[in-house]
Amino acid sequence: MLPHSPERLELTVETHSAGETAALGEALGRLVQAGDFFALYGELGAGKTKLTQGILRGLGVPAGARSPTFTLINEYQGGRLPVYHMDAYRLRRAEELLDVGAEDYFYGEGLTVIEWADRVAEILPRERLDIHLSVAAVADDDPDSGAIDDSGHVVDPGTHRHLVFQAHGFRHVHLLFGADQEWPNP
Numbered sequence: 001m002l003p004h005s006p007e008r009l010e011l012t013v014e015t016h017s018a019g020e021t022a023a024l025g026e027a028l029g030r031l032v033q034a035g036d037f038f039a040l041y042g043e044l045g046a047g048k049t050k051l052t053q054g055i056l057r058g059l060g061v062p063a064g065a066r067s068p069t070f071t072l073i074n075e076y077q078g079g080r081l082p083v084y085h086m087d088a089y090r091l092r093r094a095e096e097l098l099d100v101g102a103e104d105y106f107y108g109e110g111l112t113v114i115e116w117a118d119r120v121a122e123i124l125p126r127e128r129l130d131i132h133l134s135v136a137a138v139a140d141d142d143p144d145s146g147a148i149d150d151s152g153h154v155v156d157p158g159t160h161r162h163l164v165f166q167a168h169g170f171r172h173v174h175l176l177f178g179a180d181q182e183w184p185n186p
């Protein structure tokens with residue numbers, strides 16, 4: 001039985017290929033509802049966009065459906081729900097996102113997915129699914145591990161990723177619980 005409450009649920013999943021990460025996203029995408037909000041965290045190359053691609057597939061968004069509404073927001077139509085995909089990487093201030101009307105999307109009819117959510121932490125809705133992705137610790141006995149140099153920098157990220165999902169609020173707890181039923185468990 002998973003540790004969960006109606007208001008909060010945390011799950012950790014390891015993946016060993018880009019396809020596995022996309023498959024996690026796909027299960028989430030099949031279950032999302034209007035107004036859901038995913039906040040993605042993790043370094044460049046951690047797999048945030050790969051996960052998002054899976055989410056789009058789970059929602060049935062046709063390939064190539066992207067229509068850049070603003071430089072900061074990409075809108076995907078043609079799936080079960082519209083998806084608003086934002087990337088906060090280049091933002092200097094969270095207000096820049098508010099200036100282009102992001103809040104209308106947050107509380108709108110679709111799913112919002114935002115990469116580099118830590119850059120705009122102060123404007124995120126309280127009820128959301130936080131997803132932290134990272135390159136898994138480099139270990140000799142891990143066949144999917146990458147390489148690390150003498151100063152501790154990742155020079156080859158390998159294909160092993162560590163994902164921590166934290167659902168806040170009943171709706172997102174329900175969503176994460178449902179998706180977990182479809183995920184491979186160790």
Ligand SMILES: Nc1ncnc2c1ncn2[C@@H]1O[C@H](COP(=O)(O)OP(=O)(O)O)[C@@H](O)[C@H]1O
Nearest residue numbers: 015017018021044045046047048049050159161
């Ligand atoms: N287990 C994995 N999960 C996600 N991506 C992986 C994995 N293993 C290798 N990759 C590769 O890592 C890269 C992740 O890139 P991307 O999703 O664009 O990262 P981000 O958006 O976090 O910068 C892709 O080239 C992908 O093929």
Ligand SMILES: [Mg+2]
Nearest residue numbers: 048049050115
């Ligand atoms: Mg990305």
